[in-house]
Amino acid sequence: xxxxxxxxxxxxxxxxxxxxxxxxxxxxxxxxxxxxxxxxxxxxxxxxxxxxxxxxxxxxxxxxxxxxxxxxxxxxxxxxxxxxxxxxxxxxxxxxxxxxxxxxxxxxxxxxxx
Numbered sequence: 001x002x003x004x005x006x007x008x009x010x011x012x013x014x015x016x017x018x019x020x021x022x023x024x025x026x027x028x029x030x031x032x033x034x035x036x037x038x039x040x041x042x043x044x045x046x047x048x049x050x051x052x053x054x055x056x057x058x059x060x061x062x063x064x065x066x067x068x069x070x071x072x073x074x075x076x077x078x079x080x081x082x083x084x085x086x087x088x089x090x091x092x093x094x095x096x097x098x099x100x101x102x103x104x105x106x107x108x109x110x111x112x113x114x
Contacts, residue, residue, distance in 0.1 A: 049070050052066075052070050053067040053069075053070045054066060056069045056070065
C-alpha cells in the first residue's frame with residue numbers, strides 16, 4: 001500500500017513538472033509571437049509614415065510640410081489615446097481576462113479528458 005502511495009506521489013510530481021513545462025513553453029511562445037508581430041508592426045508604421053510624409057509633401061509641394069502633417073496625425077492620435085485612456089484600459093483588461101478564462105477553461109478540459 002505504501003508503495004502504491006509512493007508511486008502515486010511520484011507520478012503527481014512528474015505530472016506537475018510537465019504542466020509547468022507546458023505552461024512555460026506556451027508563455028514563451030506567446031511572448032516571442034508578440035515580439036515578432038510588434039517588430040513587424042513597428043516597421044510597417046515607420047515605412048508607412050515615411051511614404052505618407054513623401055506623398056503629402058508632394059501634394060503640398062514641400063516635403064517638410066508633409067512630414068509635419070504626419071507628425072500632427074500622430075499627435076492627434078496620442079491626444080485621443082490620452083483622452084480615452086480609461087476606456088482603452090478597460091477594453092484591454094477585458095480582453096486579458098477573457099483570454100485568461102479561456103486558457104483556464106481549456107486547461108480544465110484537458111484535465112477532464114485524462
